[in-house]
Amino acid sequence: MSTREDAARDKEARDAADIARFRRLAELDPADPARAALRGELVADHVDLARNLARKFDRRGDQLEDLVQVATIGLIKAVDRFEAERGNFYAFAIPTIMGELRRHFRDTGWAVRVPRQLKELHVTVAAGRNELSQRLGRAPKPSELAEHLGLTKEQVYEALVASAGKQGTSLDARLSEPSGDRFGYEDERLAEVDNRRALGPLLAELPEREQRIIVLRFFRGLSQADIARRVGVSQMQVSRLLAKTLERLRAALGEDTLAG
Amino acid sequence: MSEVGTSPVVRAHGVRAVEVKVFADAEQVPLLRSFAADIAMRLDFDLDAIEDLRMAVDEACSLLVRAAVPGSALACGFEPGEQVITVRVGVDATGPTPPSADAMGWQILTTLAQGVTERVEPAGGGHRVTIELTSGPAGIDSP
Numbered sequence: 001m002s003t004r005e006d007a008a009r010d011k012e013a014r015d016a017a018d019i020a021r022f023r024r025l026a027e028l029d030p031a032d033p034a035r036a037a038l039r040g041e042l043v044a045d046h047v048d049l050a051r052n053l054a055r056k057f058d059r060r061g062d063q064l065e066d067l068v069q070v071a072t073i074g075l076i077k078a079v080d081r082f083e084a085e086r087g088n089f090y091a092f093a094i095p096t097i098m099g100e101l102r103r104h105f106r107d108t109g110w111a112v113r114v115p116r117q118l119k120e121l122h123v124t125v126a127a128g129r130n131e132l133s134q135r136l137g138r139a140p141k142p143s144e145l146a147e148h149l150g151l152t153k154e155q156v157y158e159a160l161v162a163s164a165g166k167q168g169t170s171l172d173a174r175l176s177e178p179s180g181d182r183f184g185y186e187d188e189r190l191a192e193v194d195n196r197r198a199l200g201p202l203l204a205e206l207p208e209r210e211q212r213i214i215v216l217r218f219f220r221g222l223s224q225a226d227i228a229r230r231v232g233v234s235q236m237q238v239s240r241l242l243a244k245t246l247e248r249l250r251a252a253l254g255e256d257t258l259a260g
Numbered sequence: 261m262s263e264v265g266t267s268p269v270v271r272a273h274g275v276r277a278v279e280v281k282v283f284a285d286a287e288q289v290p291l292l293r294s295f296a297a298d299i300a301m302r303l304d305f306d307l308d309a310i311e312d313l314r315m316a317v318d319e320a321c322s323l324l325v326r327a328a329v330p331g332s333a334l335a336c337g338f339e340p341g342e343q344v345i346t347v348r349v350g351v352d353a354t355g356p357t358p359p360s361a362d363a364m365g366w367q368i369l370t371t372l373a374q375g376v377t378e379r380v381e382p383a384g385g386g387h388r389v390t391i392e393l394t395s396g397p398a399g400i401d402s403p
Contacts, residue, residue, distance in 0.1 A: 129307060139308035141397065142301055157301055200363025215371040220315065230308065 007254045015088060018042075022084040042079045043072070046093065050075040053097050067101060074100030091243055095224070102221065118162045124149060125159040137229065195253055202252050210245045213238060262288075275302050275340045282336075284328035284351050292336050292349075293318040299338050300345060305397040313345065313395045316372035320349050320391045323365045327353040327389055343396050350390040356380050359391055369393070 021042060028035035050071035054064060074097035082092050128149045132140035142160065146153045203211060213231060216222045224242070228235040267277035280295060282288040296317040300310045317336075324334060328351035339346040359378050360366040370376050373393040381388050 139306040141304045141306045143304045160301060160307075161298070196364065200367065203367050204363055211367065212371055215368055219368050220311070220372075 008251060011250075018089050019084050019087075022082055022089065025079075026084060039079060043076055046075055046079070046089070047072060049090070049093060050097055053094065053101065067104070070101055070104040071097050074098075088243075098221075102223070118158060121151075121155060121159040122162055124151075125156060126163075133229075198253055199249065202249055206245060206248075209233075210241060213241055214245060217242060262291075271340045272342045273303050273340070275299055277340065278338045280336045280338075281333050284325050284332050284334040286322065286325050288334065289318055289321045289325060292321050292334075295336070296338065296345075296347060299340055300395070303340050303343075303345060303397075305345075305395075309395065309397045312372045313347075316369055316393055316395060317347055317349075319365055319369045319372065320347070320359075320376075320393055323359040323362055323369070324349055324351045324353075324389060324391060326362075327351060327355070327357060327359070329354050329386065344394055345396070346392065346394045348390060348392045350388060352383065353380075353387045353389040356382075356387045357389075359389065 021038060025035065025038050025042065028038065051068050053074075054067035054071040075093060077100065078089075078093035078096040081096070082089055086092055125145060128145050129140060132144060132148055136144070140148070142153055142156045145151070146156045149156070203214065206214070209231060213227055216227045216230065217224070222230070224235050224238045228238045231238065233241075262283075263279075263281040265279040270276055278295065278299065280292060282291060293314045297310050297314040300313045305313065321334060321336070328334065332352045335350050337348040339348070358380050359369075366376075369391075373395050375394040377392050379388075379390045379392075381390075
């Protein structure tokens with residue numbers, strides 16, 4: 001019996017236990033203290049998932065703890081909204097948590113002081129982008145935005161560049177760069193090294209469309225709807241392909257920590 | 261070390277070719293990817309294509325920075341065309357390992373750019389490693 005099969009069986013057993021717990025949660029009275037305890041337990045048992053997803057959004061390496069908190073809020077929402085009849089909790093929790101993280105980036109304030117006029121321009125351009133994306137079925141060009149909004153191209157450029165100022169980069173960030181040998185530190189991702197090494201060849205074996213979907217989802221962080229538009233399939237299909245591909249990768253890695 | 265040179269002749273959309281030279285250091289990579297994004301914006305790429313190019317340049321530079329001889333330079337050339345941009349990045353590397361040896365990084369790069377080629381050649385007792393990528397407003401999402 002290979003460890004891979006063992007792991008797959010373990011995972012199945014855990015998934016089944018999860019479903020049973022969610023059923024119980026739904027049956028308990030909201031006022032019952034046992035319900036709060038079970039809810040807390042379910043959140044605690046999946047906090048690794050929230051942490052894993054938060055890490056994918058931590059591009060600069062200096063805001064992980066904040067992001068883990070945001071992701072945990074997403075996880076709590078997922079626990080509260082999940083219906084056991086829907087099957088796999090992970091398939092429901094992952095998009096919920098990613099949505100929470102994405103919203104966090106969209107809503108948090110500007111890290112750099114940007115003139116108010118430019119902030120307003122940014123909002124206008126962002127709205128124009130959404131409108132035109134809908135209408136064109138693709139992302140608009142700066143020239144199209146300018147024409148649509150009655151702005152000059154330079155104004156659109158300014159707004160697009162200003163958007164980058166929504167997130168600053170800490171001067172300390174460079175100290176935690178992988179190349180920086182200025183300070184010693186324990187690499188939190190060390191435990192992932194094996195998986196990461198193993199993942200590359202596995203990704204390369206996927207059909208081209210699946211590869212593209214995986215990269216757009218987890219590297220670019222696009223929503224399923226955006227991916228659907230760009231790959232030219234329905235959102236339902238993207239969701240199905242993602243689930244199938246992740247399942248395949250997980251099975252090949254012989255474990256389930258590849259939660260995102 | 262940070263040098264920027266622009267071509268005397270204006271290319272497409274009033275944009276010139278640009279050569280940028282920086283220290284082959286991870287902290288310089290954001291500078292280069294901003295250059296790429298700004299040029300693509302002025303070439304009137306659609307916003308998705310701009311973002312794809314930004315990330316592709318980031319990945320290409322990151323792959324090379326890891327291989328570069330410490331203290332050496334990362335040279336990055338942006339050649340704008342009609343509906344296309346070619347980005348060429350090169351470093352002096354400590355070994356002849358091609359960038360594609362990093363399976364994950366190469367995967368990301370080839371997904372985000374329309375065309376990617378790599379070259380490893382002997383140079384002055386060491387190795388010159390170059391990545392050339394092309395990208396356009398049709399982006400990776402041409403239906």
